[in-house]
Amino acid sequence: MQFMDDYVSPLDRTITSVFRDSVRQILHDGPFPVEVTTNHLFIERLTKCWAQLVSILIKFGLYSPKVFLTAGVNAVFEGRGQSHYSLVAWPLFLGELLQHAKLLQSDISDFDVGLEWLVAVSKPQHELYWENAFTYQLSKQGHFLFSDAVSTIQKIFSDKALLASTFGNATREMIKTKFSHLLSSTMLSMQHHLQKLQSSNAVSHEAYVNFVQEIISQIRSHCSDICPPPEFFFRRSPAYWPPETDPTLYLAGLTSYTLQLSSQQDKPRNGLIYYLWNGLRNSLSATEALYSYINRISKGAQQSNMLEFLLTDIVPSALEVAFENESGWLACEVYLVAVSRAFDRFPSSGHPVRKIMGPIQTLLQQMFNGICSHYGRLAIVFWRACRPHLFNLNNSPGDNSMNEVFEYFDDFVEAATACFKKNQDIDIRFKHFDIGKVGNDIAMKEMAREVQNNWRVNVAHGGVDVRMNDGTVVNHNFTNGPLDLREVLEGLLPDPDVQIAGASLDCYF
Structure with a gap:
């Protein structure tokens, strides 16, 4: 307590508000392209410095993690959807908090670090910067999405021990609602990126459509009973189109039934x-x-x-x-x-x-x-x-x-x-x-x-x-x-004694 009174509290009073306002202004109004190497390094250093200060304030109990993550004067990443720089730096900030403030050990209402990771890694390729660092820290701390995630999600509703070890006392319906929110938010984010790329970057747009097709197919296959994909992903539009080889995702639906x-x-x-x-x-x-x-x-x-x-x-x-x-x-x-x-x-x-x-x-x-x-x-x-x-x-x-x-x-x-x-x-x-x-x-x-x-x-x-x-x-x-x-x-088929494992079926069907 003496250390906090002598050093941490004065540090907070002296630096936090000034640094916070500077970070917010730079991230929201920065007039420079983040793709430039020097600016890329600057954004990285700025975000890490802010994250390390926040980690100290959280560890010593001066603030709850929520005030830096959701809304309020200290949440400099609030409204990041309207700021390219905030959106880019957000995964790096979360990765740093996971490393230094043990974010997963905190129960934060209205905030889901797993959801933030899903939304981050489902962005278009050219918008990915520090997602690997975020992913590494989340995996290192054993988040359930990294522990054989597909198998875990499939088993969790029928395995009471697995349900309890992963989510404590949460009921089956609560977990289903949680998964549904994870998936629907991720799909909504992908839809936003598709509509944005449609008019701004044709090359990246086509590549991202192919990426999203795979994700939607997996959701249709494994999670249709939890959160079926919305109609947007089944109809052809300038922003998105289903795979030409299977526009109705019939095979994905077949997989879904097979799993059941x-x-x-x-x-x-x-x-x-x-x-x-x-x-x-x-x-x-x-x-x-x-x-x-x-x-x-x-x-x-x-x-x-x-x-x-x-x-x-x-x-x-x-x-x-x-x-x-x-x-x-x-x-x-x-x-x-x-x-x-x-x-x-x-x-x-x-x-x-x-x-x-x-x-x-x-x-x-x-x-x-x-x-x-x-x-x-x-x-x-x-x-x-x-x-x-x-x-x-x-x-x-x-x-x-x-x-x-x-x-x-x-x-x-x-x-x-x-x-x-x-x-x-x-x-x-x-x-x-x-x-x-x-x-x-x-x-x-x-x-x-x-x-x-x-x-x-x-x-x-x-x-x-x-x-x-x-x-x-x-x-x-x-x-x-x-x-x-x-x-x-007569005449069309091989000798009945043929017993070759690799025999082709093309001549029959």
Whole structure:
């Protein structure tokens, strides 16, 4: 106390007000460009000096940190949105307070250092100066945004111990509100920068749009239930435009649903069924749109939860509908292609193989049962395309559960090929697998209703005619679907004994 009375208090009375007013005037009215090296160094030294003085005053209890951070005569960075120099120096000031005044140890109402960091690092590249120093200090002091942030945010609502260790006695709703505020404020800041750059810096504007697209995609994927992106980021405007390859952020939405599948609840599963099926219906307006849809599903299926969902709920449902109504093979073609491409990458993805072995086996058994009854051509194409990859999955250490169904498929292909070589019709019956109920009732109901009402096989020209909501009819030709089985099995495909892990699927799909 004696030291404070003899030195700190006189220092405050003598210097603080004069220095404070000078700093505010320079930061708000400085007539020099901060990009110039000498001026850059001057701003840095000025900010550090002010921060170190403030740190001393805070540590000795003369002031609360809040008076320098939020509003009032000592808050020289107040209104920084209207001052380029204040905005640039603000992260440096916060980094210095973190280092010297242990800012995170203070509970400051109406101030969130994590939010300030998010807003700072989401600025355009050419406006970043001292954000690295701010980031380093925040990380050094263990802020929760740096402790595997995405994983932490995802787990925090279901892990009570993690919630308590991170936020104390705060309730789940309070934390959700906090996260929502963090994200909405960050997106609002990015929107402001986009609108500002639109008319001032075309080169930086385009680069910043690309940066923001990635951020919005991540928010849509991981935080849509906490704070969905506003409409500004979904419509094209001079200030911002969504990615041309996925303007509706469909893949990001797919990721969001996939992350919720681990909850084992019906709501996210049912939501994903409608999301997938409505996405397919909308994509049928044009061939290019359908190909884009398949590509997005293929990418989504690289996540093991999504691949398992396709194998257990979507593909079996589509097959059941297709075995009853031939025009339904169009849906099978879409989802089997997506699954095939996922198999192409799965062995090297690092995901546990055992998790999908059971669903794969059941799916193949369902296909085989259907082939014996209906000679499902697309199922044969899928089998031949995926066999090399399925063989490798089946030969994973300790698992060869699909040997039986492999044998029956190969026998069927061999026998059918022999019949065609002799110009005979197929008259073969093999084992029927008892697989019980497969598919998802909701998915089958939606698919069957749509196929029955709006899809028709075009007998004259081939393919399937699909009636869209506006009454127009679009024809989609089968690439691998109900072709003549002889054409599928003869001359177009490699030897069934090929077991190369890297076999390309391009010639099949």
